[in-house]
Amino acid sequence: MVRSLQRWLSDYLAERRLCKSRLVTKDGHCNIEYGNIKYQNHLAYVLDLWTTIVEIRWRFIIILYVASFSMSWFIFGLIWYWIARDNGDLTWQNPPNGHIPCVDNVYGMTSAFLYSLETQTTIGYGGRAITPLCPGAIALLIIQSIIGGLISCFWCGVVMTKIALPKKRAKTINFSEAAVICPKNGTLCLQIRVANLRKTLMIGSQIYGKLLRTTITPEGEAIILDQVNIDFMVESGKDNLFFVCPLTLYHVIDKSSPFFAMAVDTLHQQDFELVVFLDATAESTSSSCQVRTSYIPQEIMWGYKFQSIISRRKDGRYHVDFSNFSKVVPVPTPHCGYCFHNEKGHHHHNRNWTETTGFEVIDINELDQGTKM
Known part of the structure; x- marks a missing residue:
């Protein structure tokens, strides 16, 4: 019991270390931190307010949604209270008999706030209503309604945009856990293997990769995150994949x-990260999206192939x-790429694998670190 708990804890910590060392996580998020950004650059987020609000988390959207309506009701409630006070409509002002108020039944701050809420939400319970006596109140009614x-239109647009974000479509595109x-x-x-979990096609699908590593130039300069293009293809080519x-x-x-x-024997000793990208357009929404994942050396299995998953029924x-x-x-x-091109008989597996019945089917998700090595 204790030993299994220790092993689980060590595996969990090792997985956390690998996750932190990635530039791109398995689900496509970029693991990078920005520091020493000047104050002027933060102003750009305010100037591009629409993108900033669309990209923030839902919890902040809900907070801002509630705050915007509550603040507008309260601010306009203060203005209605000021108009009622200026006209002498409040209870503590002791209005004379026959006094015509600007708004019926607005005689305090609470009633002014309730009238503001009813006006902006067009509820109209009937207990409070504006009178034609005060031109300023009529103008305020028009302004608050607009x-x-x-x-309301702004927040409807934000909610619809967040729901329809292309990154949500990317959730139904899966890459294999290992290469x-x-x-x-x-x-x-x-x-690598990639699957579209929806029956709707991804139009104009293009896939490519970037190998990220640290290289040393002849001048001795270290280039961090040096990018090398990695071309991927299927039998029909590398562009416009039929992703059915x-x-x-x-x-x-x-x-x-x-x-x-x-x-x-040297692959898992390397220090690199293979980032794979899939760019496509969703058939149902015509929105472009990009799906990303990454593979580190410990997630690349030498001497294995994917098991077939497509069959045809009777x-x-x-x-x-x-x-x-x-x-x-x-x-x-082969033991290496050089062996394949120069020594055709030099294979990584020394046993005779002519009979496939002895093959062991391995689930990538169940492989521990020792099995991968």
Whole structure:
């Protein structure tokens, strides 16, 4: 019991350390902190108020929503109270018999606030009503009605925009938890799997990657987060993917690839982060969205391939089994990219893998650190 708890705690802390060391998390958030920003730059967030409000969290949206209406009701309530006081309508002013007030039944701050709320929300209970005696009260009624309508339109736009944000559509695009390296069509490839969980298509899908690492220039200068382009493709090409079912995307490890110099026993000793991007347009909303994820060396499995998840039933329909989405099987694989191009017989697996019945199906989500290594 204690030992299992210690192991769980150590695995949790290790996972937290890996998460903090990422630039891009598995769900696509950028893990970066800005410091020493001058005060003038903060003003830009205020000038671009619409984007700032749309991007803040829902809890702050609700707070600002309640605060904006409450403050407007209170401010206009003060003005109605001032108009009633100026006309001598308040109870403590002892208005004479036959006195005509600016607003009926407004005789204190509480009643003035209630009239302000009823006016701006167009409730109109009938107990308080404006009279034609005060031109200033009529003008204030018009102004408050216009401002109340503008506030309502603004917050309706914010809520609708946040609900329709393209990043919400990205939640239904899943990448495999790990990447694999194995031969494919006579080449050594790094492969990842991506799936669209909705039946609506993603139009104009394009996928690409960036390898982030620290490099040292010949002059001795360290370049942090040096970006190297990583091209991904499917059999039909790399642009305008037909994203109707899960796709296995691959990057060819040739002499121009940064993975060419890596090997099975040195891969997990490397310090890099592979960030994968998917840019597409949602068919149902015509909104563009980008899906991101990242892979560190410990999440790249050398000598494995993804298990097939697409089959065809007897009635002719195609079936996708998502239970195998994150499962891999071992395959004969060269020890390194150099071995593949120069020594065709040098494979990472020394056993004879001609019979696939002995393969062990591995769930990526269940692999611990020792299994991955």
